[in-house]
Amino acid sequence: MTLDGWRARWLALRNRVLASPAFQRGAARFPLTRPIARRRARALFELVAGFTYSQTLFACVTTGLIDALANRPLATNEVAARTGLPEPGADRLLKAATAIGVVERVGDRWTLGKHGAALRGNPGIAAMVAHHAALYTDLADPVALLQRGGGGGALSRYWSYAESPGAGGAAEVAAYSRLMAASLPMVAEQALAAYPFARHRRLLDVGGGEGAFVAAIGARVPRLSLALFDLPAVAARARESLAAAGLTDRAVIHEGDFTRDSIPQGFDLISLVRILHDHDDEVANALLLRIREALPPGGRLLIVEPMAQTPGAGPAGDAYFGFYLLAMGSGRPRTPREIISMLHGAGFRSGRPIATDLPLIARVIVAER
Numbered sequence: 001m002t003l004d005g006w007r008a009r010w011l012a013l014r015n016r017v018l019a020s021p022a023f024q025r026g027a028a029r030f031p032l033t034r035p036i037a038r039r040r041a042r043a044l045f046e047l048v049a050g051f052t053y054s055q056t057l058f059a060c061v062t063t064g065l066i067d068a069l070a071n072r073p074l075a076t077n078e079v080a081a082r083t084g085l086p087e088p089g090a091d092r093l094l095k096a097a098t099a100i101g102v103v104e105r106v107g108d109r110w111t112l113g114k115h116g117a118a119l120r121g122n123p124g125i126a127a128m129v130a131h132h133a134a135l136y137t138d139l140a141d142p143v144a145l146l147q148r149g150g151g152g153g154a155l156s157r158y159w160s161y162a163e164s165p166g167a168g169g170a171a172e173v174a175a176y177s178r179l180m181a182a183s184l185p186m187v188a189e190q191a192l193a194a195y196p197f198a199r200h201r202r203l204l205d206v207g208g209g210e211g212a213f214v215a216a217i218g219a220r221v222p223r224l225s226l227a228l229f230d231l232p233a234v235a236a237r238a239r240e241s242l243a244a245a246g247l248t249d250r251a252v253i254h255e256g257d258f259t260r261d262s263i264p265q266g267f268d269l270i271s272l273v274r275i276l277h278d279h280d281d282e283v284a285n286a287l288l289l290r291i292r293e294a295l296p297p298g299g300r301l302l303i304v305e306p307m308a309q310t311p312g313a314g315p316a317g318d319a320y321f322g323f324y325l326l327a328m329g330s331g332r333p334r335t336p337r338e339i340i341s342m343l344h345g346a347g348f349r350s351g352r353p354i355a356t357d358l359p360l361i362a363r364v365i366v367a368e369r
């Protein structure tokens with residue numbers, strides 16, 4: 001019998017035991033197995049009830065509760081006044097938020113808990129939570145979503161390019177561009193700590209959004225010349241925000257559609273930040289090919305995004321991004337191994353992962369032409 005055959009047999013036996021009510025009762029009663037039984041019961045309950053925690057967090061963010069508690073502890077009636085909730089509603093929310101670590105009780109008042117404080121320090125997370133309204137709508141019937149093969153809902157309308165590559169006028173790109181700019185700092189931080197940008201002279205960020213990535217890298221690497229490439233409506237937003245950051249003379253903005261147009265040349269480093277996972281294999285492979293053609297020999301491509309099967313962050317890849325991108329209507333989370341194999345397929349000489357501090361937020365792969 002093969003190793004997988006033995007494993008399947010062992011798993012069948014284990015699962016029969018775990019499913020048995022008598023075993024479950026015994027494990028919960030016996031003092032030595034009780035802690036394990038409690039841990040397992042709690043973990044299963046988290047799976048059963050997780051969406052209520054997410055919606056509690058959603059209410060904390062969208063009522064302004066997090067901001068309200070940021071400066072000083074408040075009494076329930078003050079929270080009610082600040083959030084516009086009736087007092088019993090505020091009380092219910094505060095208790096729920098306390099139970100999940102977003103709020104903490106101090107005497108008869110309330111302040112931010114550990115998660116609330118971390119959230120306050122990363123405005124990008126609050127923006128992500130708020131935009132989950134669209135994902136939540138699409139996931140109301142996950143089976144229907146799986147059956148129709150994804151897309152066709154609120155999230156695919158939010159990401160206008162998802163189901164119509166290259167699409168998006170000024171109105172369509174505004175919300176996602178703002179969201180990306182708000183959540184970019186934590187991603188840029190991972191890339192900056194992991195990769196020596198100073199070894200390069202000219203950086204082009206493909207799908208660079210409003211320019212938050214080039215601005216973040218440019219601030220730490222003063223001699224690097226900067227450029228980005230994005231759809232015309234997004235490039236227009238980048239022009240404004242880079243001008244506001246005083247970078248007009250340092251950053252060149254190229255507009256185009258990377259599913260049709262070639263990628264500008266003359267850069268020894270090209271980055272793809274949270275781009276590849278957005279696209280199905282056909283589009284992603286063609287993009288990698290275009291980027292390889294644009295790079296000089298020895299030029300590098302940096303891929304920065306959350307990836308599948310990340311140790312310690314497994315559910316974030318295949319569960320969260322798996323369903324997120326399905327609802328969006330294009331793309332899939334990929335493992336570093338899958339990305340590296342795509343890079344080789346596109347003719348890159350080498351591709352290797354570089355460790356980041358918080359791989360849950362982003363992992364990095366560097367490839368050389």
Ligand SMILES: C[S@@+](CC[C@H](N)C(=O)[O-])C[C@H]1O[C@@H](n2cnc3c(N)ncnc32)[C@H](O)[C@@H]1O
Pocket residue numbers: 161165166167173180181184187206207208209210212213229230231234256257258259272273274275278
């Ligand atoms: C998920 S966002 C990432 C933005 C930015 N890199 C970041 O991490 O904040 C994807 C970006 O790719 C751009 N994009 C999508 N399809 C594109 C296309 N066909 N050509 C050029 N840019 C495109 C979008 O406009 C958007 O700015």
